[in-house]
Amino acid sequence: MFESLNEYIVALYHLHKAQYGLIVVTLMALVGISVGLTTEVVLRLLGIRGEK
Amino acid sequence: MLHLPIANADVNGWALLLLGFFVGVLGGFFGTGGAYIITPSLHIFGFPMAFAIGTDIAHIFGKSIVASFKHALLRHVDFKLGLMMGLLGMIGVSLGKQAILYLEKIGQVGPIVRIVYMVLLFSLGLFMLKDYYWYSRLSEIQKESIERKPSRVVLWIRGLRLGPYISFPTSGVKNISIWIVVFLSISIGFISGFLGVGGGFVRVPILIYCLGLPTVMAVGTDLFAILITNSWGTYIYAMSGKVEIIGALVMLVGAAVGIQIGSAATGYVKGMKIRFYFGVTLVLAGVAVVLRHLLMPTLAGYLMLSSAAILSSLIIFMLIRAVAEERYRSKEEVYDKPKA
Numbered sequence: 001m002f003e004s005l006n007e008y009i010v011a012l013y014h015l016h017k018a019q020y021g022l023i024v025v026t027l028m029a030l031v032g033i034s035v036g037l038t039t040e041v042v043l044r045l046l047g048i049r050g051e052k
Numbered sequence: 053m054l055h056l057p058i059a060n061a062d063v064n065g066w067a068l069l070l071l072g073f074f075v076g077v078l079g080g081f082f083g084t085g086g087a088y089i090i091t092p093s094l095h096i097f098g099f100p101m102a103f104a105i106g107t108d109i110a111h112i113f114g115k116s117i118v119a120s121f122k123h124a125l126l127r128h129v130d131f132k133l134g135l136m137m138g139l140l141g142m143i144g145v146s147l148g149k150q151a152i153l154y155l156e157k158i159g160q161v162g163p164i165v166r167i168v169y170m171v172l173l174f175s176l177g178l179f180m181l182k183d184y185y186w187y188s189r190l191s192e193i194q195k196e197s198i199e200r201k202p203s204r205v206v207l208w209i210r211g212l213r214l215g216p217y218i219s220f221p222t223s224g225v226k227n228i229s230i231w232i233v234v235f236l237s238i239s240i241g242f243i244s245g246f247l248g249v250g251g252g253f254v255r256v257p258i259l260i261y262c263l264g265l266p267t268v269m270a271v272g273t274d275l276f277a278i279l280i281t282n283s284w285g286t287y288i289y290a291m292s293g294k295v296e297i298i299g300a301l302v303m304l305v306g307a308a309v310g311i312q313i314g315s316a317a318t319g320y321v322k323g324m325k326i327r328f329y330f331g332v333t334l335v336l337a338g339v340a341v342v343l344r345h346l347l348m349p350t351l352a353g354y355l356m357l358s359s360a361a362i363l364s365s366l367i368i369f370m371l372i373r374a375v376a377e378e379r380y381r382s383k384e385e386v387y388d389k390p391k392a
Contacts, residue, residue, distance in 0.1 A: 020291070024300070025113070028301075048371065
């Protein structure tokens with residue numbers, strides 16, 4: 001799976017550099033938000049809100 | 053091992069995940085991106101230097117979204133000030149890059165950048181440690197009032213009569229000369245562009261000691277400013293093919309978890325304690341730069357890596373202890389309440 005993903009990334013980068021840039025920015029934002037939100041939910045379940 | 057297709061290198065995926073987590077905890081706690089830790093560490097893990105910088109910037113962008121959101125929930129972000137600092141900082145970054153290009157032309161870029169880096173890290177770090185030492189000798193009542201009282205520099209800056217003026221009600225900064233904010237923002241941007249870092253390690257002390265922001269507010273506002281500048285930086289570096297998307301994503305997963313923990317910890321730890329640990333980190337980063345200057349880059353990388361691991365573990369420990377104490381106190385209150 002990783003190999004085909006790697007090939008796709010390299011092909012995309014060589015075909016459209018601007019598009020690759022946009023995909024990187026979008027992916028970083030999406031992964032960041034989703035992992036961050038999941039962590040926030042877990043922390044709240046554990047009673048760690050950070051508000052004092 | 054994880055294969056990175058664009059850099060054509062192999063790195064340990066677990067090491068990347070852990071590195072992201074440790075620096076994420078520090079980033080959420082101090083309000084820095086942590087480029088001074090990640091870039092040399094990535095280089096040790098086998099990333100070519102140019103890819104290390106680009107990948108680092110991309111993952112910092114992702115985690116700064118999470119951190120800004122978390123700090124916004126805690127009401128630790130002054131969006132107006134952060135937006136101004138982020139946008140004006142971009143002008144400074146361009147000026148800093150021009151300075152680097154000039155130094156490159158005359159063949160002096162390496163030593164001058166390292167010396168400026170060392171001077172900044174040591175002076176800011178030692179100043180914060182001295183500030184904490186002075187604070188630790190005060191009585192508990194004095195400690196309470198001193199954190200709220202603006203310093204002489206802050207009073208001088210706020211008293212400057214040079215219109216037009218601007219206010220930042222969220223941070224409690226009223227009628228400050230707009231030129232001060234412009235000057236500080238561009239100067240921080242210049243340092244970022246000159247040193248090739250996010251600039252958080254300069255912005256946080258400036259927000260505290262020059263504009264008089266409470267420590268937690270400085271941390272949150274800085275992370276928001278980093279989000280603005282790094283969004284553009286990520287795009288530029290990705291377009292020039294210097295971002296290893298797989299490596300950046302793996303680090304981001306660790307960092308997004310770590311930064312939530314670090315940000316939550318700021319709610320339980322006193323502002324002065326945050327300044328103390330920040331000072332320690334800056335001094336250690338300064339020692340790492342000295343080691344790199346003495347041609348010991350691997351040792352410097354290991355020093356930063358181990359200190360990041362130790363400091364973030366300490367922050368997690370402080371958070372767990374504070375939460376446990378809070379629970380114990382709330383239980384005691386329940387038992388102490390007289391039955392109706």
